[in-house]
């Protein structure tokens with residue numbers, strides 16, 4: 001068996017153990033999935049009020065021989081959707097407003113959406129430019145609280161991002177079902193889908209509506225006589241494995257039953273943030289505070305991913321042009337205290353190198369990421385000779401402190417916890433928002449664009 005298959009089997013085995021717990025105890029939800037409705041078209045309607053209430057199609061290029069990359073709900077009423085050829089769309093709806101895509105604007109709104117959601121709940125993962133997932137913990141797992149939180153997020157988006165930015169939110173015990181739940185009510189949906197409601201709640205969907213079942217898999221299922229959701233549901237795990245030709249099918253069997261199956265090892269080797277400083281933030285001591293905040297944000301994201309880092313790099317671009325970088329090894333850690341100690345050392349050294357020159361841009365990146373579960377080493381840093389018992393206690397203490405920071409920032413906002421100086425208190429700096437959330441990766445757009453170059457399909 002190939003190593004990847006073995007690894008997938010291990011993840012599956014973990015999931016199966018988790019499955020034993022489902023279906024017992026009170027109903028609770030672990031995941032919130034948010035999908036913005038008709039994202040590009042909604043942003044255009046937000047930006048250009050004259051388009052509100054009208055059928056709008058967003059296009060990548062100005063020609064009738066392209067297809068819509070988004071359609072407003074008013075356009076959807078005419079049967080126009082993502083992938084519809086513009087020539088055909090015009091014939092269905094002569095008054096259709098065709099709008100050229102402005103990806104920079106969509107990225108800007110993406111950041112605003114992330115920022116708003118992050119005020120309510122830490123974001124676990126952005127799946128694409130218009131989809132994200134959050135993990136629910138503690139009392140937020142309770143159905144009433146989870147639903148209230150979802151409504152709060154919707155209200156916050158309308159208030160702080162734009163009234164046209166509606167979304168469908170799904171709640172479930174895993175990301176997979178939570179995502180399916182977002183498809184059950186559109187636009188502006190809110191659906192809690194518990195495995196106990198299955199298969200009944202999904203009897204009206206077809207196998208092709210299930211994420212991960214694209215045209216090719218749909219054809220294979222059809223050849224095997226599986227045409228309805230119920231027929232798919234009746235398959236045994238091993239039969240699913242056979243149909244898929246890999247453990248992927250068996251993973252889907254568990255996913256459909258609400259079991260959260262851990263992601264396969266991430267290809268991502270780093271987590272990082274950078275910030276271009278406004279002129280008043282460029283003096284070195286202000287830049288240091290910004291760098292520190294970027295580090296804390298990256299560390300908190302790392303913990304959310306349940307990863308540890310083996311190295312951190314700090315780089316600055318000076319206002320005068322040159323770039324300086326330094327990197328330090330970390331002993332597979334994710335706690336903010338250790339990271340800050342290393343940051344202080346790197347920053348001091350970097351400032352010596354640059355003679356405390358004005359800084360235009362700061363970037364902080366955590367590298368050599370491994371799942372926390374695989375890295376049970378002590379965070380000894382540069383003090384390998386400390387007593388292991390004391391080191392273990394120190395590590396536990398730091399982990400508790402980091403967890404407390406995460407809890408406070410998720411509840412009260414990312415600026416609730418600051419360490420070191422608060423630069424220019426009362427000056428314009430405090431009102432300046434730092435773009436902490438990750439820049440949507442280019443792949444997110446590449447994916448969207450590629451899907452319009454090729455015939456639309458959801459397979460991968």
Ligand SMILES: [Mg+2]
Pocket residue numbers: 035036037038039130
């Ligand atoms: Mg969407």
